[in-house]
Amino acid sequence: MIVAMQETATEEQIQDVIEHLVRMGFSVHRTTGERQSILAAVGARVDFDTRNLEVLAGVEHVHRISAPYKLAGKAFRPEGTIVKFANGVKVGGDEVVVMAGPCSVESRDQLFTVAEQIARAGARALRGGAFKPRSSPYSFQGLGLEGLKLLREAGDRFNLLIISEVMEISQIELMMPYIDIFQVGARNMQNFNLLRELGKVRKPVLLKRGIAATIEELLLSAEYIMSGGNYDVILCERGIRTFETYTRNTMDVCAIPVIHKLSHLPMAADPSHGTGIRDKVAPMARASVAAGTDVLLIEVHHDPDKALSDGAQSLYPEQFSKLMDELRMIAPAVGRKLAPAAQLVRT
Numbered sequence: 001m002i003v004a005m006q007e008t009a010t011e012e013q014i015q016d017v018i019e020h021l022v023r024m025g026f027s028v029h030r031t032t033g034e035r036q037s038i039l040a041a042v043g044a045r046v047d048f049d050t051r052n053l054e055v056l057a058g059v060e061h062v063h064r065i066s067a068p069y070k071l072a073g074k075a076f077r078p079e080g081t082i083v084k085f086a087n088g089v090k091v092g093g094d095e096v097v098v099m100a101g102p103c104s105v106e107s108r109d110q111l112f113t114v115a116e117q118i119a120r121a122g123a124r125a126l127r128g129g130a131f132k133p134r135s136s137p138y139s140f141q142g143l144g145l146e147g148l149k150l151l152r153e154a155g156d157r158f159n160l161l162i163i164s165e166v167m168e169i170s171q172i173e174l175m176m177p178y179i180d181i182f183q184v185g186a187r188n189m190q191n192f193n194l195l196r197e198l199g200k201v202r203k204p205v206l207l208k209r210g211i212a213a214t215i216e217e218l219l220l221s222a223e224y225i226m227s228g229g230n231y232d233v234i235l236c237e238r239g240i241r242t243f244e245t246y247t248r249n250t251m252d253v254c255a256i257p258v259i260h261k262l263s264h265l266p267m268a269a270d271p272s273h274g275t276g277i278r279d280k281v282a283p284m285a286r287a288s289v290a291a292g293t294d295v296l297l298i299e300v301h302h303d304p305d306k307a308l309s310d311g312a313q314s315l316y317p318e319q320f321s322k323l324m325d326e327l328r329m330i331a332p333a334v335g336r337k338l339a340p341a342a343q344l345v346r347t
């Protein structure tokens, strides 16, 4: 951390700041220039608030150099994290893994129809909410346990991993036998009690960026999960709220290379929630692969006009298939490839 003192700072004020830093556990290196004193504070401590220094008399500016997260930071695992699954799928390596499916699990027919279509097109995981965080309490809230059972059955039938959203601590145990990846939704990115509990489980977590969260806040939320010992975290850009109203959210594609530079964790991109409009999903999916995403999370519905949630942003199965063909061409252009389609289980 660098503390730049004001030109007018007195020797007493400078000594006071130095004592403060030493009390916080830093070793301090002072440089006295012609006009200004600069204090370089070195130490391993991450849990300090720079504002406590900024308010001291004589301080002009405080600049934090090291990141406030450690386990999620690149230096912890410079080689990168690869999240491995029992069926051979690897997230974070050379392959781009596509996870697709409806916003919510609505019925057996719906789920099995969509699951077969996305598996044939080459997706490796089936998404679908059994517990739905809806903006209105009057909207469809999900099928709960019945939805989880359908997900597992469809996953086994079509050789797909299952990803589904966990909304509260009490659902973790209930979900464990049915899912392969816990999804933490945008609205829960800073539900720190939930994140701590997910740190204790040994299943991967896909952590979505909150609608008004900075990248640093997303990484600090990942740190909560990792500090419990669960290092299999996939970060997900799903659009943030800006002043733009044309799209539902603003898809921050740039978060992908930014996070890849700051963190060893794999990145997912969700252009469905990122745009909220069906015909904008494919362009943003293509852009996300070009920008280096490790995972794409895409909403697909066989009859989106009748979907109980997020129909307007769900792709028709044919659109999804076409997108997959395009991604197969784009990925090699940036040194990646699409994870090969799974073998379909015979019935």
Ligand code: PEP
Pocket (backbone or CB within 6 Å): 103, 129, 133, 184, 185, 186, 187, 208, 238, 273
């Ligand atoms: C979802 O994936 O359907 C969902 C509710 O996502 P988000 O948390 O990004 O809004």
Ligand code: MN
Pocket (backbone or CB within 6 Å): 103, 104, 273, 299, 309, 310
């Ligand atoms: Mn949705």
